[in-house]
Amino acid sequence: MPNDDGSLIKLDGIHKWFGDTHVLKGVDLALDPGQVQVIVGPSGSGKSTLLRCVNLLELPTEGHVWFDGNDITDVRTDINGVRTNIGIVFQAYNLFPHMNVLKNITVALEKVLNVTSGEAKERAMEQLRHVGLDDRADAHPGQLSGGQQQRVAIARALAMRPRLMLFDEVTSALDPELVGEVLAVIRELAEEGMTMMVVTHEMGFAREVGTWMVFMDDGVIAERGEPKAMFANPQTERLQTFLSQVL
Amino acid sequence: MATVTAEDNLLPPETRGTPSAFSWSVTVAGAMAVGLVLVGTILIQITFALGPATVTPRCVEAGIRPDNPEETGADGVCDIVEGLESGSQTVTLYLSLGIGAYAVVAGFGAYRSMRTRRRRDQCIAGAALGIQAIAIAGFILWFRTGEIGIFFFQFANAHFLQGTFDAFARGAVNTMKLAVVGELGGIAIGLILALLAISKRAVVRAPARAYINLFRGTPLILQLSLAYFGVILGLQIQAGAITVAMIVLALNTGAYAAEVFRAGLQSIERGQMEAARSLGMSYLQAMRYAIVPQAVRRVIPPLMNEFVILIKDTSLVAVLGLTFAEYELYATGRELYSTNLNATPFIAVAIAYLVVTLPLIGLVNIAERHLRSGLVGIGGEH
Numbered sequence: 001m002p003n004d005d006g007s008l009i010k011l012d013g014i015h016k017w018f019g020d021t022h023v024l025k026g027v028d029l030a031l032d033p034g035q036v037q038v039i040v041g042p043s044g045s046g047k048s049t050l051l052r053c054v055n056l057l058e059l060p061t062e063g064h065v066w067f068d069g070n071d072i073t074d075v076r077t078d079i080n081g082v083r084t085n086i087g088i089v090f091q092a093y094n095l096f097p098h099m100n101v102l103k104n105i106t107v108a109l110e111k112v113l114n115v116t117s118g119e120a121k122e123r124a125m126e127q128l129r130h131v132g133l134d135d136r137a138d139a140h141p142g143q144l145s146g147g148q149q150q151r152v153a154i155a156r157a158l159a160m161r162p163r164l165m166l167f168d169e170v171t172s173a174l175d176p177e178l179v180g181e182v183l184a185v186i187r188e189l190a191e192e193g194m195t196m197m198v199v200t201h202e203m204g205f206a207r208e209v210g211t212w213m214v215f216m217d218d219g220v221i222a223e224r225g226e227p228k229a230m231f232a233n234p235q236t237e238r239l240q241t242f243l244s245q246v247l
Numbered sequence: 248m249a250t251v252t253a254e255d256n257l258l259p260p261e262t263r264g265t266p267s268a269f270s271w272s273v274t275v276a277g278a279m280a281v282g283l284v285l286v287g288t289i290l291i292q293i294t295f296a297l298g299p300a301t302v303t304p305r306c307v308e309a310g311i312r313p314d315n316p317e318e319t320g321a322d323g324v325c326d327i328v329e330g331l332e333s334g335s336q337t338v339t340l341y342l343s344l345g346i347g348a349y350a351v352v353a354g355f356g357a358y359r360s361m362r363t364r365r366r367r368d369q370c371i372a373g374a375a376l377g378i379q380a381i382a383i384a385g386f387i388l389w390f391r392t393g394e395i396g397i398f399f400f401q402f403a404n405a406h407f408l409q410g411t412f413d414a415f416a417r418g419a420v421n422t423m424k425l426a427v428v429g430e431l432g433g434i435a436i437g438l439i440l441a442l443l444a445i446s447k448r449a450v451v452r453a454p455a456r457a458y459i460n461l462f463r464g465t466p467l468i469l470q471l472s473l474a475y476f477g478v479i480l481g482l483q484i485q486a487g488a489i490t491v492a493m494i495v496l497a498l499n500t501g502a503y504a505a506e507v508f509r510a511g512l513q514s515i516e517r518g519q520m521e522a523a524r525s526l527g528m529s530y531l532q533a534m535r536y537a538i539v540p541q542a543v544r545r546v547i548p549p550l551m552n553e554f555v556i557l558i559k560d561t562s563l564v565a566v567l568g569l570t571f572a573e574y575e576l577y578a579t580g581r582e583l584y585s586t587n588l589n590a591t592p593f594i595a596v597a598i599a600y601l602v603v604t605l606p607l608i609g610l611v612n613i614a615e616r617h618l619r620s621g622l623v624g625i626g627g628e629h
Contacts (some may be wrong), residue, residue: 040413057521094522098540107536108526153522160526 015062036039041216087157147178266365277376280347295330309396317397320406418579433500441508462502511546
């Protein structure tokens, strides 16, 4: 039952209620290692909630999340340990404003993974080079542009050496001219074979980077397939309408 | 970071226009009226203080007893009375009233018809100063109609402060000991209570809420009395009054600090907790490394405000049975009052509290400005 189909992550019958609001209405989704799952859909369709159910930032009201053979929705699971294997990048960056860039990255390495401070710094600098910001290690988040902050947030998640990366509309808060630098980092990650789930409004990027795509509408997956095929030949009327509005 | 160019160093253009002779006259009149009543009154006082110290018939008429002036300070008090009742004081007051009235009438009457912003500002500034001058001069005129001889003998008699410096210094030290220990203990208790009070579990919140409401809902003077008389006299547990007072002040401050910390913790964006948790931190680790350090920075100004309040509240400790060496500022003043039956020490106590609290209040304002830089008061022109 768990990930014996070779999947790394598997969502099984996920429902989520916020009070009286039924946000997710039975979602099944699985992703194999090295693949990129993009999730698109109109706002309010539940795509961010679905992504946040993957690392249990939102606890599904019903259903199970399987990660690497374990049911992480089981109350006995050490969720903190699981989360070190699942990185997430938020729309609002959520860097720690009272720490400099380097400390933002090393704090969890040292306090959660018990990496020595020397090695933590090495790993942090390696990731900062990866996103092209090794010269800003001493800066505080408030001194960086939105695009730079988001790249630091990506480096912070990657330094944990996660096996799965989640991206939650990471370019939505950015000025248009800064979107490209962030997408370039994610594109490079995809090429390196990182397993990723990406919620995005950037349709061109979704088509280019996704192995698979799901279109969410009103709390369910309305259509799924390969991005190129879905863009070229949408099967459902809802996706056709959506694409005509955003493209 | 933006580089500073030569242009940035230039002053912004002056857009408020030119002043006029009239608008200048209003501002100057207002400033003169205030300056006259303040500086004039002080100069007259200095003149009389430097002159011969004798108890004049006028002072006797004003209620000062002429016998043994050296032992009652009556001669010094008489200088104050003489100065206030002198003819030059009267001239000063009426002159200030007149000039102030001109500034008010001219300023408020004409500011709407001024052609430039600068002139309008000058008219309003002059009128505002004029009102202040009228208020001060009017107050002194009213004050002079009372028995000022008796008043100053009771409240401004430097004679009764002679040789009291050591007592006040010790009182100030004791006040600050109580306040600092109370504040430090209160901050520790408050932070723990706040962390409990924001728990999602009602069973964890409940005891914290009960504690906070209990201490915020009863008067500090009652808490001090109950702890002191209940613990020492009731339970017969040996503890000094100051020790009990420090503990009660810390417990009480803890309840208020808890509410300050709670507001500070809840003001941190939800995303900070999510980011920390998503990196694998436990709830306590996320609190310790991500949330609390940010919250502490935000609550420094309100905590300093609480500290100012606590400094003043230490005066309530005087209701406990203190030994002379334990007297804080208020008890020191009270003791000196009952020794001499003269209230001047209370004025000295007030000044001593202000010496400590005014710089602290200034620090709070600086800290607040530092935290929300860029936001100047609404209603200003900047």
